[in-house]
Amino acid sequence: MRIGELSKRTGTSRRLLRYYEEQGLIVADRCANGYRSYDERFVDRVLQIRGLLEAGLPTRIIKQILPCLDKPRVIHFSDATPEMLATLERERDRMTERIACLTRNRDAVAEYLDAVRAGDRQAATTP
Amino acid sequence: MRIGELSKRTGTSRRLLRYYEEQGLIVADRCANGYRSYDERFVDRVLQIRGLLEAGLPTRIIKQILPCLDKPRVIHFSDATPEMLATLERERDRMTERIACLTRNRDAVAEYLDAVRAGDRQAATTP
DNA sequence: TCAAACCCTCACACTTATGTGATGGTCAAG
DNA sequence: CTTGACCATCACATAAGTGTGAGGGTTTGA
Numbered sequence: 001m002r003i004g005e006l007s008k009r010t011g012t013s014r015r016l017l018r019y020y021e022e023q024g025l026i027v028a029d030r031c032a033n034g035y036r037s038y039d040e041r042f043v044d045r046v047l048q049i050r051g052l053l054e055a056g057l058p059t060r061i062i063k064q065i066l067p068c069l070d071k072p073r074v075i076h077f078s079d080a081t082p083e084m085l086a087t088l089e090r091e092r093d094r095m096t097e098r099i100a101c102l103t104r105n106r107d108a109v110a111e112y113l114d115a116v117r118a119g120d121r122q123a124a125t126t127p
Numbered sequence: 128m129r130i131g132e133l134s135k136r137t138g139t140s141r142r143l144l145r146y147y148e149e150q151g152l153i154v155a156d157r158c159a160n161g162y163r164s165y166d167e168r169f170v171d172r173v174l175q176i177r178g179l180l181e182a183g184l185p186t187r188i189i190k191q192i193l194p195c196l197d198k199p200r201v202i203h204f205s206d207a208t209p210e211m212l213a214t215l216e217r218e219r220d221r222m223t224e225r226i227a228c229l230t231r232n233r234d235a236v237a238e239y240l241d242a243v244r245a246g247d248r249q250a251a252t253t254p
Numbered sequence: 255t256c257a258a259a260c261c262c263t264c265a266c267a268c269t270t271a272t273g274t275g276a277t278g279g280t281c282a283a284g
Numbered sequence: 285c286t287t288g289a290c291c292a293t294c295a296c297a298t299a300a301g302t303g304t305g306a307g308g309g310t311t312t313g314a
Contacts, residue, residue, distance in 0.1 A: 069232065
């Protein structure tokens with residue numbers, strides 16, 4: 001598929017798809033005419049990237065963790081330098097912190113909404 | 128406490144504390160000489176703001192959800208317009224999505240690290 | 255064959271969260 | 285009274301993610 005279709009299927013502008021490529025997050029191959037060519041797997045990959053960006057991770061970090069997330073879990077030990085592993089552990093912990101913070105605050109928002117709704121119900125039944 | 132102490136206690140630069148104020152996330156009162164003055168509660172509040180920023184929420188949204196998170200759960204129904212409630216529900220759902228995405232990817236990173244460690248152990252015991 | 259709809263690269267612009275520095279006021283300790 | 289450590293505002297700068305448009309090729313269908 002070409003960039004336009006990938007753009008539609010991921011809800012991501014062409015501009016951004018090119019940007020992700022520039023940042024090394026995806027590597028498209030090229031047709032004879034120079035057009036980028038993507039296969040099915042790019043759809044999920046792009047959605048994953050967007051989810052991580054949305055969750056506050058910078059492309060620099062996403063680039064580092066993406067290779068760990070490939071489906072046929074093939075570990076290239078040559079890639080896994082100690083520094084790399086340390087980085088990944090740090091990122092894993094940071095992600096855990098983010099999850100905790102988001103969960104705490106989401107629950108508080110949800111609780112607030114529930115309370116408002118309870119108040120509404122009471123206000124409606126006891127005027 | 129003045130801005131310098133709040134900065135130290137929250138690990139947040141003075142510049143950013145002023146920025147958060149400019150964005151309406153915190154409201155400091157002023158001493159006679161114009162210095163900002165903060166009480167204890169600002170420490171947690173600032174840490175909460177940083178956690179949410181870190182988790183990818185923009186100040187615009189943080190400003191909207193912060194009032195729901197106050198401890199003495201006092202609901203100002205006058206504040207709770209239908210649009211406001213709709214916004215909060217949307218944000219709650221977005222936060223839930225972020226949490227899911229982060230959890231998925233964090234688990235994948237953790238799994239990868241575990242696999243590498245298992246491989247190391249095996250490589251070490253069967254050379 | 256011509257137009258519409260793609261694609262390419264390049265470049266400038268904007269927003270958001272930040273850093274840094276200039277310029278100057280306040281205050282406490284020597 | 286001066287020095288150093290605070291504080292204030294203001295302005296300029298930067299990186300990251302993203303939009304937009306110019307200038308120019310390719311493909312496809314009427």
